[in-house]
Amino acid sequence: MADEIGSPKIRGPKDPVKKGEVVEFKSLIKHPMESGLRKDKATDTLIPAHFIESVVVEYGGKTVLKAVWTGAVSKDPFFSFFVKAEASGPLKMTWKDNKGQAFEASATLTVA
Amino acid sequence: MVMNQNNAVTRRTFFRTAGAVGAAVATSGLLNVPLTLAEEAAAPAVDVDALVAKQMGAGAIAMEKVQLDIPATAENAALVRMPVVIDHPMEANNFIQSVALFIDNNPNPFIAQFDLTPESGKAAIEFRARMAKSSKVRVVAKSNTGKLYGLVKEIQVAAGGCAG
Numbered sequence: 150m151a152d153e154i155g156s157p158k159i160r161g162p163k164d165p166v167k168k169g170e171v172v173e174f175k176s177l178i179k180h181p182m183e184s185g186l187r188k189d190k191a192t193d194t195l196i197p198a199h200f201i202e203s204v205v206v207e208y209g210g211k212t213v214l215k216a217v218w219t220g221a222v223s224k225d226p227f228f229s230f231f232v233k234a235e236a237s238g239p240l241k242m243t244w245k246d247n248k249g250q251a252f253e254a255s256a257t258l259t260v261a
Numbered sequence: 262m263v264m265n266q267n268n269a270v271t272r273r274t275f276f277r278t279a280g281a282v283g284a285a286v287a288t289s290g291l292l293n294v295p296l297t298l299a300e301e302a303a304a305p306a307v308d309v310d311a312l313v314a315k316q317m318g319a320g321a322i323a324m325e326k327v328q329l330d331i332p333a334t335a336e337n338a339a340l341v342r343m344p345v346v347i348d349h350p351m352e353a354n355n356f357i358q359s360v361a362l363f364i365d366n367n368p369n370p371f372i373a374q375f376d377l378t379p380e381s382g383k384a385a386i387e388f389r390a391r392m393a394k395s396s397k398v399r400v401v402a403k404s405n406t407g408k409l410y411g412l413v414k415e416i417q418v419a420a421g422g423c424a425g
Contacts, residue, residue, distance in 0.1 A: 171382030184391075186368050213380040221364065221372045223340050223389035230375075233351070233382030 157254035159242050165261035166234045175229040178244055184220025201246045208240040234260050309370050316361050317401045320409055327400050327412035338392045338418040347384035347402045357384040359403045366396035392418050
């Protein structure tokens, strides 16, 4: 399973944007998002919970978005959101799961 | 379900109405996944109203401004698109600070919460959720001044769908 977790990706606009423009970012990460409520049919035991429970987006030295997720967010979660472009710089996203594992990805926003 | 867009209904009234529709659907046998008696006994109804109040604060929820533009039938229950848009400014002193989603018939109805800021620029997010079975999906948004906006949508899960 371990090799199926991670590969966090985030993508924003490729081209420079104007200051004040509201731009979309799309992210993907590989994660089983096990709710802890699903049974392994072979052994008839519950599969332990293993899901991303927090997501943080930082841009321009500030936290611009925070999310709390549960095991009801789909496997290999896709997540998109918007940010208002103020200055060129990285936009960093951090995912943390309930086992304490953290993943990071960033995208560079260029403000012309 | 028809809601008067101009009136702020109380949270209680709003969910009572929504609940009545859900019950009507259930008793009319339209649901694809009828519960057996044993399953019903094993799954006590969760008080989603209380959950919403706990998560977002108690108060009247205005049934406006929130959009969830998805078909009423989900083909894949394990991957139901949840594109949420709230028609509200995102200015320094007037913004949506929190959006939460609830799926009544999931074992744990609380799905996710997103805390936004004026730097978000636009109160819109999208993710995908698992649905255990056909259910009401509730979206509740809270402004920085504590105003609550909501939307309830019945989503049918296609037969054979598996929550995964």
